[in-house]
Amino acid sequence: MGRNLLHKIVILLLLFGFGVQNPALAAGSAKEDIMKAEEPVDQAIGYATEGNLSEAEKAYERFNKTWREIEEGIKAESATAYRDIESNMGKVVYAFTIKKQDQVLQALQDLKAVNEKVANGGYPKEAGFKKEDITLEEFILLLQNTKKEIKNENRTQAISSIQDATDSWLSVEGIVVAQSAKVYSDSERDLVTIQAMLTANPPNYEKATQTVDNMVNYLTPLANKSEYTYWDAAMILIREGLEALLVVIALMSFVKKSGLAKGRGWIWGGVAAGLGVSLVLALIVKFVISSGAFGNNNALIGGWTGVFAAVMLLYMSYWLHSQSNIADWNRYIREKSQTAVTTGRIVSLGILAFLAVFREGTETVLFYIGMASQIKLQSLLIGFLIGTAILGVLAFLLIYVGLKLPLRPFFTVSSVIVFYLCIKFTGMGIHSLQLAGLIPTTNSQSIPSIDFFALYPTWESTIPQIILILGAVVIILVKRMKSKKLKTENNNLKVG
Template sequence: MKFGRCIGALIIISFLIISMYPLPAHAETAVDVSPALNDLNHAITALQNGKSADTDFSSFKVWWQHHKTAISKSSLDASIQLSQDISSASLDLLNGDKKQAIKSVGTLRQTLQDYQSGLYGGGRKSGHHSLTSYITELRNTKQSMDKKDWVTAASQVKQLQQDWLSVEGDVVSQSQNIYTESEKDLVMMDAYLANPSTRSKALPLVDEMITSLKPLASANYGMWDAALIPIREGLEALLVIGAMLTFARKANSKPAKLWIWSGTSLAIIVCLTVGALVSFLLSVAAFGNNNSLINGWSGVIASLMLLYVGYWLHRNADIKRWNAFIHSKTSEAISKRKMVSFALLAFIAVLREGMETVIFLIGMAGRMPASKLIMGIGVGFGILIVIGFLMLKLGVLLPIRPFFMISSFVVFYLCFKFMGSGIHSLQMAGVLPSSVSDALPSINSLSIFPSWYSIIPQAACLLIFIVIILKRLPTAASN
């Protein structure tokens, strides 16, 4: 069975990669940054009052020169980030741009607070923040909001969005609802803080995140926590691939099946390669924005492709049209162009869900016994194999018309959901503005978010789907 062999190969490769994961390195003793934070706080206060911050910032730079080597030994990531932030702040102060200087000095202060909270780990680029450290970061953001230091709070929320990837695996493995709500809250906080008239609405959201994440911070992981990740993330990709494979089998097109499997296999290899690079060469936090971009663009592209595939499946629900299609193609059954598009769709669907799965599992590695992690991954993919096998068997047994009708509805549902979640990820990455509207609904299960940027494209997809259904009604009635 090709399906079982492919997933089995994925499990084996996953085991090999996980077995090579390095144990977290022990960090050097962190440097006390309290004096530096005092200097930066005084500098920000001076700038906000229209005064010079040169004295306080010079005092901070003296502290930095004395402790730069120690911080570098404690955390190379923190040292590099601090050097970049100091350069930006120095340039803004030199140019006399007080508004931009407040923002850049605030960013520098946030980096120091992150280092103090343990968010940068040890000297090795592990980038594995703990939920406890992330909650500390949320509390620092809350303090800025309480003080009505909105510029600093906005910068801190941007950092929270970047650091989210390091802890989202911890969250999603315990609660899908809290995970989805937290992602939505991060986008909404960013939107509220960007508008002076809505800034106060951000405070309840950060309180909500702290309250919901706090019980998860002390939880222990088990086998089923690891198993649920591939099941949850892989199911939607499995629906897409299963529908296309069943169609290819009904058309008796071996080349089409080969193209679909090729796209799927390539996506799996890419996901595992990226996972290895993130684990060994990069930090998870550093990859966060790129992962949001991948999820965003792949979601939008997959949604548009699914819209076409759904239309095509629904169109071929007519038995006469299907028979004419098969006979007209003779031995080819499916055109080369359509087979390539199937492979591309399989690649995008697996890449989107597979990237999340790999990053989530990397986040769990080292935080639970390796035996339970490996067993959980095996159980998760084993359940996916069973589901995939049943889908293929039942799909082939279904008569032509019910198969195409069911498949088209599933595909249109995924099209609607991928569009919403894709645009939401682009907002997380900063490609689209994080604007929200209190008048819009929010339904996590359908990836409906309170933003016109996602609602309008989803409404367009829904409208097209309704038009396609209405156009097919006279044909269906005549059959």
């Protein structure tokens, strides 16, 4: 009996000891821990005030080390407090990276203010993260969590963390693209790259850590912007709408040149349907599903529509190139009365217009919804109208110039433009499917990143683009050889 009592006492003492040491279980431990961790922050502020950034960074690293020991307790008591501390820590890291005294000092003071708020009980008690739209600061926090798991070589947790970041990208991409198209493109590239590095065998933890650091460094300055102008709103529409506009212009120029009056109705129908479905889907994502929950599906939609549009653009480019011969064009005009062929081609024009507009339209609407809370309604509307006007002027000029071109140059120029869009849509589509995790990723440092062609440093997206280019070169050479041979035969017949 005495022995059983002794066992019970030992167990109770062990449980009591565990509760005291575990900040997630001990009442008030989060406040106590953050107060103890404030000392190195105060030291860092002191050094930064004196201009000694080297010592300030060492002091901050001591806080960072302490933070890694106590963060689970903070997270358990308040997810909001945890996010705010990690977000401000990211700003401190970025400030040290650019080595500017005023920014380092400000970032450290902001971190101290958040710590004091936690110590004073300024955050409500709450646990966990909701699957909903997040801010750019919170997205950076997800990246920092990923980096922590990578440094600890927790492969499964790191992959899960970067996947959470990828799913949440839809919530913040509008804020990013409004400020920098390059950062937007780099972010989507790096999200795929990090996943590939972590899923490789063996995982490349060192490069993955460097890539996450790069993302944090180039995204952090963008998180500080609190309001956008009408020009930011205009540039979103211009950048995102240009590819779709080029597709529609090529289609409209073709039907006008060929006299297919019915074609215009199908094209405009495809444009209207693309815009309508884009708007409905974006509103559902924003107000019903949430961007965080829809992130992976958005990548799948963007990927598949990009690939299907690329296939149709490839066919159209080949067909336009084949009509650059006057005799071929005259033969097509004579055969245009064949209803089945003409109707099929006209319907395909409408489908292609829909795919192009739907793919770009959905992203554009989501971008605008994402920045709506950080821009005045008047500025948003003015920006949209300016963007629409600029695209309208470009459309008029391109169609006007296109129709003025003689038949052969018109088809040659049109086929080149459409083939370029085919190359770009192929790269964008495959990259989106990689972002969704449907297609594997094999990174290569020998492949450059070129936004203009949607060229990404992965073999899965680059090889199809190379095949398309080589195929186009072969077709052109074969056609020229046939043309030259036919010309030689005709000359021989005349001589004979």
